[in-house]
Amino acid sequence: MRFFSDNAASVHPAVLDALAAANKVDTAYDGDALSAALDARFSTLFETDVTALWVATGTAANSLALAAMCPPYRGVVCHHDAHIQNDEAGAPEFYSGGGKLLLAGGPGAKLTTDTLTTRLDAIANDVHRTQAAAISITNASEYGCVYTAAEVAAIGAVAKARGLRLHMDGARFANAVVHSGDTPANLTWRAGIEALSFGFVKNGGLSAEALILFDQSLAEEIRIRRKRAGHLNSKGRYLAAQIHALLDDDNWLANARAANAGAATLAVAADTRLLHPVEANEVFLTMAPAEAAHLRAQGFDFYDWADNEVRFVVSWDQPRNEIDALASALIAL
Amino acid sequence: MRFFSDNAASVHPAVLDALAAANKVDTAYDGDALSAALDARFSTLFETDVTALWVATGTAANSLALAAMCPPYRGVVCHHDAHIQNDEAGAPEFYSGGGKLLLAGGPGAKLTTDTLTTRLDAIANDVHRTQAAAISITNASEYGCVYTAAEVAAIGAVAKARGLRLHMDGARFANAVVHSGDTPANLTWRAGIEALSFGFVKNGGLSAEALILFDQSLAEEIRIRRKRAGHLNSKGRYLAAQIHALLDDDNWLANARAANAGAATLAVAADTRLLHPVEANEVFLTMAPAEAAHLRAQGFDFYDWADNEVRFVVSWDQPRNEIDALASALIAL
């Protein structure tokens, strides 16, 4: 029973159907109708005009956005537990041409206005120190915590006051939307977000994420950078098709709802062990090595996060009986 | 009738079937069985041990290979009509961190040992000039011409004599293999090629190319660079599945054979107009604007290459009747 990562999940049937439906001769790159329709589709979803670009991975989406927001000689403030800092092999530095990540803290891998302003204030304003150009936050965060719209807006106000760009890594944006009960618009551009990496792969997709540009002036540069990075697929219609399929019938919300619900079940079962509030589909627990071994002996697969800390991720397609079995096993520990 | 680009072609049914067959929970990134099986599969095909990595695009494959072969402060010799020079938005420069493309000539977009050595000899050996680190050739070339194994080996001998790395851009490698009648091994590592961008997308794939490393010592670095470039898909098994499907039943050869045959038909029909020998699936013709307009009025779509020059590309799935219709129309011009 695989609770290791939502990257291991299967692809939603609607996505495979959409690939088959898209399978005819059509214009190359992103000149096809499916790709062209993304702008309108996401503009409706976000209640404002946006540019929407498909890319294959969240790392590509994040790095393209940050490279357009941060020149090589400036930096991006992010949490010290951010995916862009720890899990992308230096992609932001590569794409930006040597930009620097400027690290700050905050509970649950979420920046607060306090940790953010403290970090920014520590940078003397001269040519010797790397000045910030942008801020990146992750929603849901790397610890499965969700920024409310108000929390994002507070970060957005700091960004605006200091002339900084604001990016959201939404690898699990769907999970954040579901948990918050708020609108995509309120969680993003209305709160100051200028670009969103909107994840679909963890949530039932195959190989397509959407980079949503609320600041559409970024689009021209990012289109070029996408090509230059080898991310302008020549048969882009098959990426666009995946995204449409997940937006259809609100599949993206249903998938995230299922995953969040599973995690909530686990959280109740293991409430005394919780390292962070469970607000999305990830559950971080304190657990002794012997306990972890005991669970593994029962067929549960999961990630050793740190000493005496483990992570369980519930996927969109996780069978209910697996969740219940794990909940029982956690209670029984 | 679309002769604009093989990028516009459809996906081979076996590829879609393979995606469906791969659709179950499995290990993320490239830890799955399908990805793991690529090394053995290509090792058999190439009659030697290779490392095979999937990536989404030919630009990514080329750039990853070249970045590992050429440090930022050196250069890659290529043809002045090479795809890496003209059609990748500076991807080699991006991936290599500022490496330089050192341009040489040759008929049919193919380097010759003469053009190559002349270019290399022109570089004074001091720290002021960018010294070459690698050579990149395209087979089939950008003008649809095919290097024979002997021609590749001659380039390979120059590379070896001068301590230079040798890369092959094989966006249309299948077409070259079919035309040459030679083995993949003879056209590559036996002739000195150390890394091959083995194209599948133009030849029936959806979003997977293979980067074949005959020099397996390059693999560790390229794996990291792939991640860093956002090209380590989290559900990599769906990329591996595509490649397996095209290798199955020699689909890749059948597809290339069909495309080459179509181009050969056009070449016969327009033999007085040929700008280059037709050895793969591309046909470059001299054509007056009025003639081109006349063809377009008959429903043929193709590319204006230059003044009075047009390009037709025959795709793997091009209907025979479209080819015949175009051949007739060319004759009738």
Next chain:
Amino acid sequence: MRFFSDNAASVHPAVLDALAAANKVDTAYDGDALSAALDARFSTLFETDVTALWVATGTAANSLALAAMCPPYRGVVCHHDAHIQNDEAGAPEFYSGGGKLLLAGGPGAKLTTDTLTTRLDAIANDVHRTQAAAISITNASEYGCVYTAAEVAAIGAVAKARGLRLHMDGARFANAVVHSGDTPANLTWRAGIEALSFGFVKNGGLSAEALILFDQSLAEEIRIRRKRAGHLNSKGRYLAAQIHALLDDDNWLANARAANAGAATLAVAADTRLLHPVEANEVFLTMAPAEAAHLRAQGFDFYDWADNEVRFVVSWDQPRNEIDALASALIAL
């Protein structure tokens, strides 16, 4: 007798005197009075407000300017014989983060509006081709030819019409000014130049060039890039002092005049051999290897430029008797 390069020349005595005069405790980096005075000094010289930054080398000046003018994903049009293309080891690519040099021709290593527009027109306007962001010309050129103010202005008009930045590599700007008889202002910003690498080292300096920013909005970024490139000397006052010393008493003009006059003497002596008009301090001649050997046997040191082509450079401090001796020897060939 050294006619190899003006880089081999000595340092003007006024420069050494200025270093000694500057030798006291003062503010670090460029916070000192000498550095601060450069803006005003060059603003007077150029009859407009400029920002003037010292750097150690022409390569640094060129690369800093171009990096600020050209994003990593665009290109700089320059002559295929330009110093930035051939003699800076890829510095523009390094500083710009992988920007591309887009090469054009023209006699005497000078771009013309024709060669420039032909090159620009050849770039299809899509994301696959590297679009131009800037133009760089060298005055005096790499072949010792001088752009008139009108010629610069014609280039400037093209740049303006196409929204491109315009940089001048003035490693031998003094020689160009002297030859043209025109004002520094007319040769630069009045003709559309936005940044000038104003060379002093070849013309009597020790280790200080001036980067003149007519577009002062570039200054903030370039100041940061200068630091980041390790070119913000901690004792910058000693660089500023050199520049002041060469501007004092019009030493820079006197030095260039001397060098140009020497080259003119050689040009008269070898007029049947001239490869390019002699308008600055460089003389390119056709010369058989035996003739070159004969000259070397007489003690003349010079550069083998290409097969049957040699280069003589007259330095600011070249003794008159050496020039006369070489002139006689050339006549006697």
Next chain:
Amino acid sequence: MRFFSDNAASVHPAVLDALAAANKVDTAYDGDALSAALDARFSTLFETDVTALWVATGTAANSLALAAMCPPYRGVVCHHDAHIQNDEAGAPEFYSGGGKLLLAGGPGAKLTTDTLTTRLDAIANDVHRTQAAAISITNASEYGCVYTAAEVAAIGAVAKARGLRLHMDGARFANAVVHSGDTPANLTWRAGIEALSFGFVKNGGLSAEALILFDQSLAEEIRIRRKRAGHLNSKGRYLAAQIHALLDDDNWLANARAANAGAATLAVAADTRLLHPVEANEVFLTMAPAEAAHLRAQGFDFYDWADNEVRFVVSWDQPRNEIDALASALIAL
């Protein structure tokens, strides 16, 4: 009375004399006799064969060494208070093409084997995390503390055991040598250092630092990178001359001894305020704003390091009466 920075100090008279003595026509770049003599000179000093290259700044020396030691996709472990992390505007990231600084702690801005190994052990060995390629330590450190030869060797043993390169930022290496009483060899290559940025500018130089390569295999690459970075001065003999002048008569040791002695005097005077041991020429003190203002009112200039923390730097040419006056003022606080 300037205790702000040793960068504000004057140039040693022997350096100016050496510039005058070097002032004749000679080979350009580093082809001259003075530059060529550096290898032998430093080989004698370090009791082993080294390659010694002049560069203008410590930032350039550090970045060139680190770029050769760390590929773009790896990282350099350094102290979180290291100059390369905080005071070089991202130069290591720029030169390395996006390499990452991996930060660790330790008292006095010195890494310990404990902090180093803890940091290294925290990096999971996969392609998602940036793996270390090198370690950089600063001697004397940014807080004026000195690594003993044994401490360096302990770091060196970790580096060797893990296959990591080892660099020393010796902006104040002279001060470290003087304090340690040990030999340059023992403090560097015998302890595992492979490249040393040997500072001269803070210690009486004008614009020349030496990059000492104990691993001479790094030299070829670094020579190219130096040119590419615009740091190959065309009149390099004037940089070499500065270094020779400071090595002559052990001027470098005398200068450092004077500066260290001055700092020691201040340390005694303010011993209850010391934030770090005073082992070189820097003195970090706790000091209330009112106290700092009181000192400034007496004519002392110094740096506000942090809240209630100030830094005094004693320069090689600091007049004894200024030191005594400051000592008295500190006692009187």
